[in-house]
Amino acid sequence: xxxxxxxxxxxxxxxxxxxxxxxxxxxxxxxxxxxxxxxxxxxxxxxxxxxxxxxxxxxxxxxxxxxxxxxxxxxxxxxxxxxxxxxxxxxxxxxxxxxxxxxxxxxxxxxxxxxxxxxxxxxxxxxxxxxxxxxxxxxxxxxxxxxxxxxxxxxxxxxxxxxxxxxxxxxxxxxxxxxxxxxxxxxxxxxxxxxxxxxxxxxxxxxxxxxxx
Numbered sequence: 001x002x003x004x005x006x007x008x009x010x011x012x013x014x015x016x017x018x019x020x021x022x023x024x025x026x027x028x029x030x031x032x033x034x035x036x037x038x039x040x041x042x043x044x045x046x047x048x049x050x051x052x053x054x055x056x057x058x059x060x061x062x063x064x065x066x067x068x069x070x071x072x073x074x075x076x077x078x079x080x081x082x083x084x085x086x087x088x089x090x091x092x093x094x095x096x097x098x099x100x101x102x103x104x105x106x107x108x109x110x111x112x113x114x115x116x117x118x119x120x121x122x123x124x125x126x127x128x129x130x131x132x133x134x135x136x137x138x139x140x141x142x143x144x145x146x147x148x149x150x151x152x153x154x155x156x157x158x159x160x161x162x163x164x165x166x167x168x169x170x171x172x173x174x175x176x177x178x179x180x181x182x183x184x185x186x187x188x189x190x191x192x193x194x195x196x197x198x199x200x201x202x203x204x205x206x207x208x209x210x211x212x213x
Contacts, residue, residue, distance in 0.1 A: 021169030028162040032083040032101065035155025039076035039108050042149035047115060050137035052126035059129050061137055063121040065145060071111035072149045079104035079156040086163050087172055094167050102160025108153030116146035 043065035051058040066073060082101040086094055122137035163170075 017169060021166055024162045024166035025170050028159040028166075029083070031155040031162075032079065032159030035105065035152045035157075035159065036076040036080040036083075037152070038155065039072050039112075039149050039152030042112070042145045042152060043070075043073040043076075045145040045148075046143055047145050048119065048122055048140065048142045050119075050122050050126075050140040052129045052137055054130050058138070059126075061122050061125045061129070063125065065112075065115065065149060067121040068115040068118050068146075069111050072108045072115075072153070075104040075107045075111070076152065076156070079108075079160075083159060083163075086167060087170065090172050091168075094170075094172075095164065098160055098163030098167050100160075101163055102157055105153045105155070105157025105160055108156060109150050112146045112149035112153060115149075116142055 045065060046062050047065045047068050049060070049062045052061055053059070079101055082097050082104060086097045086101065089097055119137055119140050122140060126137045
């Protein structure tokens with residue numbers, strides 16, 4: 001007597017794919033938006049501090065993240081725009097936007113790590129304070145805010161990787177099509193009665209020629 005091997009129906013994986021799509025969408029939206037907010041907040045905080053010798057005394061200097069580098073803030077905005085745009089495109093376009101989202105996160109991480117030990121912003125301030133272009137900052141120290149920006153970049157990178165992996169399961173914005181993919185019927189403009197001035201004005205507001213010419 002032979003045995004019959006049960007073969008799972010192809011559609012049996014659909015519910016799991018749908019759940020994965022919904023979960024990944026929620027995580028990507030949350031991590032992307034939170035990551036952009038964290039990165040933008042971090043760039044407005046103090047990243048480094050030090051002193052410069054001016055007229056025999058120590059002059060305190062501080063530099064914010066935006067003074068050190070403008071890359072994290074710019075990429076946070078790019079990443080946020082890409083997170084929104086990923087729903088406006090399909091197929092190859094969605095893949096490209098998701099890649100841009102992931103690259104934005106990676107760029108924030110790299111720029112923030114480089115800025116965590118950068119002294120050029122304070123050196124420039126020291127030169128301006130002392131009037132000596134060769135002056136440099138003394139007793140340089142850094143805060144933890146660059147690493148907070150790194151966390152923001154990681155969250156944006158996570159959103160991009162989720163979009164690359166599960167983006168094909170996510171819905172897309174569409175104004176012309178119904179769920180079934182068929183174009184929505186256009187509403188026919190009402191007939192204009194030339195003897196009714198209000199109809200003529202409405203036709204002009206719609207950009208139509210009320211004379212029918």
